[in-house]
Amino acid sequence: MKRVILTGDRPTGKLHLGHYVGSLKERVRLQNEGNYDEMYIMIADAQALTDNYGNVQKVKDNIIEVALDYIASGLDPNKVTIFIQSEISELTEFTFYYMNLVTLARLKRNPTVKEELKQKSFANDIQVGFLTYPISQAADITAFNATIVPVGDDQLPMIEQTREIVRSFNNLYGETLLEPKAVLSDNEACQRLPGIDGKAKMSKSLGNCIYLSDEPEEIRKKVMSMYTDPNHLRVEDPGNVKNNPVFIYLEAFCKDEHFVKYLPEYKNLDELKAHYKRGGLGDVKVKKFLNNILQEVLEPVRNKRKELEQNKEKIMEILFKGSDKARKVANENLKRLKKAMGIEYRNYCNN
Numbered sequence: 001m002k003r004v005i006l007t008g009d010r011p012t013g014k015l016h017l018g019h020y021v022g023s024l025k026e027r028v029r030l031q032n033e034g035n036y037d038e039m040y041i042m043i044a045d046a047q048a049l050t051d052n053y054g055n056v057q058k059v060k061d062n063i064i065e066v067a068l069d070y071i072a073s074g075l076d077p078n079k080v081t082i083f084i085q086s087e088i089s090e091l092t093e094f095t096f097y098y099m100n101l102v103t104l105a106r107l108k109r110n111p112t113v114k115e116e117l118k119q120k121s122f123a124n125d126i127q128v129g130f131l132t133y134p135i136s137q138a139a140d141i142t143a144f145n146a147t148i149v150p151v152g153d154d155q156l157p158m159i160e161q162t163r164e165i166v167r168s169f170n171n172l173y174g175e176t177l178l179e180p181k182a183v184l185s186d187n188e189a190c191q192r193l194p195g196i197d198g199k200a201k202m203s204k205s206l207g208n209c210i211y212l213s214d215e216p217e218e219i220r221k222k223v224m225s226m227y228t229d230p231n232h233l234r235v236e237d238p239g240n241v242k243n244n245p246v247f248i249y250l251e252a253f254c255k256d257e258h259f260v261k262y263l264p265e266y267k268n269l270d271e272l273k274a275h276y277k278r279g280g281l282g283d284v285k286v287k288k289f290l291n292n293i294l295q296e297v298l299e300p301v302r303n304k305r306k307e308l309e310q311n312k313e314k315i316m317e318i319l320f321k322g323s324d325k326a327r328k329v330a331n332e333n334l335k336r337l338k339k340a341m342g343i344e345y346r347n348y349c350n351n
Ligand code: ATP
Pocket: 008, 009, 010, 011, 012, 017, 018, 019, 021, 022, 023, 150, 151, 152, 153, 154, 155, 190, 191, 192, 193, 194, 201, 202, 203, 204, 205, 206
C-alpha cells in the first residue's frame, strides 16, 4: 500500500507556535525522512470560508501568508505538493456524496465543533456549511487516498469521523476507500499548545498566539506577558508547573543544550521545575530563558520568510502547480468513487 500523507491549515491568519509544534514540525520531519510515496499539504480556504464567508478577503490574503510560513519552516515544494483547496472542485463532489452517510446528530456530537461553536457564539443558528466541515475533511483526506494525517489533538474527532465515513462507504458500495490514521507528536505538550493567555489552545481565532513571523521584540513582549501560576505571587512561593503555559512551552521547545547556553546553573528541565515547585524561582527568570529559546527557534524561520516575501509570484506559482497536480489525483479518485457507487451513466447501455 502506498504511504500517502495529507494535512492542512485554514488560511485565517499567519501560522503560530501551536501549528509549528502540533503539525508543521512533524511534517518537515516526515518529509526529510522520505519514507512516503506522496505528501500533500492543503491550504483549506474553502473550509475557512465556512465561518469566514463574510470576510473572503481575509481568507484570500492569508493563503500566501500560510504558504510563506510553510516554506520558511522547511517544507520543500520539490518534495511535497502544496495546494489550495478551492482549486480542486472535485472535493465538493466527494463531500456531497459523503453527506448521505452522516446524521445530523453525529455532526452535533463532535466535541471540537461543539467547542468552536461555543467560542464563535453561533448560538442556535449554525450555518450548515460550518456544521458539515468535518465531512469535507473526510473528502480532503480520501480524495488523495491519504492514510497518514499529522495533526494537533483537536483534529482527532475529525479523523474519527473520516474513518466512520470510510467504513460506511465501503460497507455500502464495496471496498474503495482507505481508513486514515492521525499522527500526533509524541511530545504531549506539542499536541495542544496552550495560548499565551493560559487558554487551552493557542488559536488564531482566540488572538493568543506567538506567530512564526513575529519580530524579536514582539516575541519578547508576548513571552514576558505570559500567564503563569496565578498563586505564585512572590519569588519564594512554591509554584505550579502543571497548567502553566511557560513550563508547557519549555516542555515543547527546550533541550538540555539550551541550559548549557542560557541557564547553566540547571542541568535540565526537571531541575528547573523542581526549583519552581519548591519556591525561590521567579517567573521573570523562567520567561527570559523561554524567550532566549524561542528567539533561537524563530530567527531562521523569520529570516527565510523575509527572503521568500521578495518573490510572491513564485510562491503563487508553486501553489498553482501543486493544485494542478492535486486536481488530477482527486479526479482519478472521484471516478473510482462514482464507479463504486454505480453512478457512471456514460456506460449505462453497456451494463
Ligand atoms: P482557527 O482558529 O482558524 O481554527 P487554528 O489556530 O485552530 O485556526 P487550524 O488551521 O485550524 O489552526 O489548524 C491547523 C493544524 O494545526 C491542525 O492540525 C491543528 O490540530 C494544528 N493546531 C492548531 N493549533 C494548535 C495548537 N495550539 N497546538 C497544537 N496543534 C495545533
